[in-house]
Amino acid sequence: MNLLQHKTEALLQRAGVNIGGDAPTDIRVHDKRLYARVIAHGSLGLGEAYMDGWWDSDDLDGFLFRILSAQVDQQVGGFDDAWLWLKAKLVNLQRGRRAFVIGERHYDLGNDLFQAMLGKRLVYSCGYWDNAANLDDAQEAKLDLVCRKLELKSGMRVLDIGCGWGEALKFAAERYGVSGVGITVSHEQAEFARDLCRGLPVEIRVQDYREINERFDRSWSIGMFEHVGVKNYRTYFEVKRRCLADDGLALLHCIGSNVSTNHTDPWIAKYIFPNSMLPSAEQIAAAREDLFVIEDWHNFGSDYDRTLMAWRANFDAAWPRLREKYGERFRRMWRFYLSASAAVFRARRDQLWQIVLSPHGAPGGYRAPR
Numbered sequence: 001m002n003l004l005q006h007k008t009e010a011l012l013q014r015a016g017v018n019i020g021g022d023a024p025t026d027i028r029v030h031d032k033r034l035y036a037r038v039i040a041h042g043s044l045g046l047g048e049a050y051m052d053g054w055w056d057s058d059d060l061d062g063f064l065f066r067i068l069s070a071q072v073d074q075q076v077g078g079f080d081d082a083w084l085w086l087k088a089k090l091v092n093l094q095r096g097r098r099a100f101v102i103g104e105r106h107y108d109l110g111n112d113l114f115q116a117m118l119g120k121r122l123v124y125s126c127g128y129w130d131n132a133a134n135l136d137d138a139q140e141a142k143l144d145l146v147c148r149k150l151e152l153k154s155g156m157r158v159l160d161i162g163c164g165w166g167e168a169l170k171f172a173a174e175r176y177g178v179s180g181v182g183i184t185v186s187h188e189q190a191e192f193a194r195d196l197c198r199g200l201p202v203e204i205r206v207q208d209y210r211e212i213n214e215r216f217d218r219s220w221s222i223g224m225f226e227h228v229g230v231k232n233y234r235t236y237f238e239v240k241r242r243c244l245a246d247d248g249l250a251l252l253h254c255i256g257s258n259v260s261t262n263h264t265d266p267w268i269a270k271y272i273f274p275n276s277m278l279p280s281a282e283q284i285a286a287a288r289e290d291l292f293v294i295e296d297w298h299n300f301g302s303d304y305d306r307t308l309m310a311w312r313a314n315f316d317a318a319w320p321r322l323r324e325k326y327g328e329r330f331r332r333m334w335r336f337y338l339s340a341s342a343a344v345f346r347a348r349r350d351q352l353w354q355i356v357l358s359p360h361g362a363p364g365g366y367r368a369p370r
Contacts (some may be wrong), residue, residue: 004035017063017072017367024059024067031055036257039361042077047267047340051332060335061309064343073189082264088262093275094229099208102227103186105274107164111192113326117311122165122192123254125223126304126352130370138303143171147367149296149356150249152176158219159183159243161209162224166193166202173200174295181214183207183293210235212243218251219244225254227276230262241291250292252355255304256281258348272337278350290359297366301351308342 009019018026031054037045049055057063067073087093114122118135120346127138146168152158154177160169163182166189172178179201184190185208195205219240228236240250260280264273285294312335315322319331326334344350356368 002035003038008038010033011072011075012067012239014122014353015072017066025057025062025161027053027055027063027192028055039076041080042266043079044080044270047271047333047336050336051271051329053332054091061339061342061346063314064340065346068343068349070349073100077266080255083113083264084263084266084269085261088229088231088277090233092229094227094232098275099227100185101274103184103189106272107184107186107189108312110325111165114321116322117315119310119314121167121171123167123222124164126190126255126300127307127310128300129306130300130302135307135314138296138307138310139167145369146222146251146253146354147172147176149218149354150218150251152177152178154220157181157215158215158217159212159214161212161219161240163189163193163204164223165189166196166204168220168222169193169202169204170197170200172327173202173320178218181205181212181216183209183212209239212239215244215245216243217245217248219248220253222251222252222253224256225252226273226278228279229277230279230283231277233279233283237288237291240357241359246359246361246364249295249362250357252284252353252357254279254353256284256301256351256353258351267340270339271333284353284355288357292359293361294355295358295362295366296354296356297349298354298368298370300330300354301345301348304345304352305342308338310343312338312342 001040012019019029034049037049116125118124119139121139123139127135128142129138132138132141152172156178158172158178158180160180161184163169163184166182169180169182173180181203182193183205185206187206190204190206197204244250255278257278257280260282262277263269264277315334356366
């Protein structure tokens with residue numbers, strides 16, 4: 001046994017994981033180059049090695065949960081993370097042409113993939129499982145929760161910053177009688193959303209949020225703020241305020257980190273969400289100062305574990321018809337992404353926040369529905 005293998009085994013044992021063991025969360029190593037790759041590159045090395053078929057686990061999300069809970073990931077790698085930190089310091093990764101990279105690299109992968117994975121509605125964000133028994137019910141409950149928190153009424157005009165495939169605006173227009181504008185940086189999403197919302201008072205645009213200068217009664221972002229970047233948080237809230245009526249309400253639905261940083265995990269940055277990052281509570285609170293009153297801050301991050309596992313089950317079930325287009329390496333990459341993300345929320349390393357904001361404070365106070 002070489003030194004790198006010995007070090008890797010020792011780290012894994014801290015998480016209750018064995019190499020070649022019988023437990024579902026143990027791993028099987030198929031290529032001994034794994035050890036050097038993981039020690040040198042941390043999560044990037046682990047994820048790439050899984051994509052290349054160098055290791056397997058019967059319970060992938062369970063294995064990753066053990067690693068994250070024991071903070072083993074913080075004992076390896078380092079260079080790739082440091083490079084991302086430096087790059088984010090020197091360059092605004094989410095401005096100008098770079099703001100559209102996420103659309104091209106991720107959201108334009110193919111509507112067939114997302115339709116297979118996301119369920120009845122193409123809602124690519126955490127469901128609300130409080131009284132839901134399945135993914136479709138959880139997503140509908142989430143959309144209705146957003147509408148109720150914003151106190152939507154017929155005739156209101158709504159801005160959806162990062163509208164995805166248009167499901168939230170469609171839901172609000174049909175159930176609550178509102179009109180709205182949705183913006184996205186994905187041409188694939190925009191085309192789908194226009195078809196989805198045909199016949200409804202909804203306009204879909206491919207547009208950078210910084211270009212918007214219109215007034216709306218209500219505003220929301222659902223799963224978009226993760227692509228804004230800390231250098232642009234203040235600008236984002238300034239745009240949100242500029243476009244909101246003085247007596248309006250805004251909602252921010254986003255993943256949040258327990259710690260402040262300026263970049264995402266190296267594997268996620270390379271393969272899943274380029275130029276993305278998760279905000280901390282401190283970063284959000286500072287960026288909205290003197291622009292908004294925080295009326296409500298709701299955390300239901302544990303629901304994301306269940307949402308991601310439902311997405312993975314849908315993806316696995318649909319794989320026979322997706323295989324020819326996407327290939328085996330993509331399958332392993334996508335399963336690693338969904339499994340690792342579920343593990344992160346299960347370990348409570350990341351959270352899911354819904355934050356309700358008002359420009360001057362709701363008269364008489366605000367009572368948040370749940």
